[in-house]
Amino acid sequence: MEAFSNEVPRRTWGDWPSRVVENTRKILNLFERHDVKGTFFFLGWVANRFPSLVREVQAQGHELACHSYWHRRVCSLPPSEFREDVRISKDAIEQAAGVPVYGYRAPSWSINKDSLWALDILAEEGFRYDSSIYPIRHDLYGFPDAPRFAYVYQCRNGRELTEIPPPTVRIAGFNFPAAGGGYFRIFPFLYTEWVFQTFEQHYRKPVVTYFHPWEVDPEQPRIPAGLKSSFRHYTNLGLVEKRLGVLLQKHLFQPIATALEAGDLCPSAVKRKAVSMEHRSFPVAPAVFPAEQTEGSKG
Numbered sequence: 610m611e612a613f614s615n616e617v618p619r620r621t622w623g624d625w626p627s628r629v630v631e632n633t634r635k636i637l638n639l640f641e642r643h644d645v646k647g648t649f650f651f652l653g654w655v656a657n658r659f660p661s662l663v664r665e666v667q668a669q670g671h672e673l674a675c676h677s678y679w680h681r682r683v684c685s686l687p688p689s690e691f692r693e694d695v696r697i698s699k700d701a702i703e704q705a706a707g708v709p710v711y712g713y714r715a716p717s718w719s720i721n722k723d724s725l726w727a728l729d730i731l732a733e734e735g736f737r738y739d740s741s742i743y744p745i746r747h748d749l750y751g752f753p754d755a756p757r758f759a760y761v762y763q764c765r766n767g768r769e770l771t772e773i774p775p776p777t778v779r780i781a782g783f784n785f786p787a788a789g790g791g792y793f794r795i796f797p798f799l800y801t802e803w804v805f806q807t808f809e810q811h812y813r814k815p816v817v818t819y820f821h822p823w824e825v826d827p828e829q830p831r832i833p834a835g836l837k838s839s840f841r842h843y844t845n846l847g848l849v850e851k852r853l854g855v856l857l858q859k860h861l862f863q864p865i866a867t868a869l870e871a872g873d874l875c876p877s878a879v880k881r882k883a884v885s886m887e888h889r890s891f892p893v894a895p896a897v898f899p900a901e902q903t904e905g906s907k908g
């Protein structure tokens with residue numbers, strides 16, 4: 610919802626009728642119809658307000674992960690405030706569900722070249738993976754020189770974190786975004802299908818596709834905003850559910866944590882994780898992995 614951060618200040622969030630529960634249930638039903646499990650990146654704010662939604666998602670076998678508390682851009686925060694945000698949001702989700710949270714995705718892909726310190730903090734706060742660095746050029750985010758596929762990141766504090774980039778395709782020496790969020794919704798569906806095929810046949814890697822609950826809600830109230838923001842937010846909302854249904858039908862998906870443990874996403878992360886797993890403070894959930902954001906990693 611970054612497009613409307615100026616129009617809808619945080620302190621007024623509670624005054625708006627919330628559609629997140631209904632929209633998340635729509636996604637849960639869709640996933641159930643296709644027998645698909647995904648990773649649900651919750652806002653701490655949503656977890657505090659709707660803890661039973663967190664439990665519902667967990668009970669259906671999906672992975673729970675963290676998408677910050679207030680949806681503020683990481684690169685706009687001082688490190689101490691980021692740490693506080695991460696702590697309270699991780700805690701809100703874990704308290705609601707009773708299972709540990711290992712994954713983080715920054716609001717609006719806001720970890721970039723100048724905010725890599727955030728990865729050190731995530732590792733210190735008990736996260737095992739991050740999925741926030743988009744290796745593209747974009748007016749609001751991106752780190753074009755970052756690796757395109759999952760890798761183990763060596764933090765400056767000596768810790769390690771697996772970084773899981775969203776999908777890109779490489780054309781004429783440039784990285785192009787693909788198969789998630791606005792790119793999934795606004796670009797022709799043929800492009801998405803071609804991207805999946807390219808990953809399958811050429812890259813031989815899973816596609817880490819993603820979308821938000823509001824993207825399956827064509828009836829949502831229209832908030833007056835600039836042309837660019839409105840275009841990015843409202844285009845093709847009515848097509849997302851149908852397109853998702855096609856993808857879910859055609860491909861196999863699994864939660865990020867599951868793909869990570871199986872070595873499907875990043876083989877070199879598997880051995881290292883065997884050690885860090887011993888320090889779980891919660892009972893191990895069956896197959897741990899939106900409410901603010903949904904994730905599926907095609908396996």
Ligand SMILES: [Zn+2]
Nearest residue numbers: 610716717902
């Ligand atoms: Zn978001």
